[in-house]
Amino acid sequence: MGAAVAACAASAGARVLWCPAGRSAATVRRAEQAELEPVGMLPELLAQAEVVLSLCPPAAAEDVARKVAEHQYTGVYVEGNAISPERTDRIADLVGHSARAVVDGAVIGSPPVGGKATRLFLSGPASATSLVARLFASTSVSTPVLGEEIGQASALKVAYTTFQKASRVVAALSYGLAYHHGVDQALLDVARARPGSYLLETDYIAKTATRAWRWAPELEEAADTLIASGLPDEVMRAVASTLRCWTDAKDTVGLSVEDALEMLRDSTG
Incomplete structure (x- = not known):
């Protein structure tokens, strides 16, 4: 799902970065197929990324957020994993100390490949959800906005x-x-x-x-x-x-x- 969603953002003209450090050969292959741009280390990626979209197994969501927070990320962090609103709130508190904004996201649907479409529901500050929506304009990922409350999408x-x-x-x-x-x-x-x-x-x-x-x-x-x-x-x-x-x-x-x-x-x- 992560590679497929990222590929949609790239097709819309966004520069999409990813960090291959510690990732499997299968993950590398998917990123290459999606034509994502590799960045050697996470701090380097975070320094360049205006938006970070977290899509991972639910158990890893807070670990990913913690690593991002450790580097005092200052952009927009999109928590897009299948986790409870309570965990999303914890992540928003964790990353929000340095991030410009935190957006709650929920992917519903099949990976957007082979003519399939999916929806990335968003909730959070309007300026941040608008930014995320623009990344996927006219792609197979639609971005309905539910409101400004963190936890609604989750x-x-x-x-x-x-x-x-x-x-x-x-x-x-x-x-x-x-x-x-x-x-x-x-x-x-x-x-x-x-x-x-x-x-x-x-x-x-x-x-x-x-x-x-x-x-x-x-x-x-x-x-x-x-x-x-x-x-x-x-x-x-x-x-x-x-x-x-x-x-x-x-x-x-x-x-x-x-x-x-x-x-x-x-x-x-």
């Missing part, structure tokens, strides 16, 4: 994640149960009466498994946000636990639906 992302990702897991469990009893085709026939049902997208079960290492922390964030909103968190905790059964499937190429279901069965002992 809340939207977590709310959407609560439904979308949990629904994928529940659909996988439903199909797995039917498959075990030999009634999977009958289940799909029933689901066809409801167009758009995730039950019909059986191929996505394997995709869910390979992405589970990222999705589980997102749903823990969702559970934390539900509690902070005075709502029960047990369902999201259970879904996150189920996703962790697929941890070993991380980025596996060619994983079948049957393989993904077998991993769930194996997890029960």
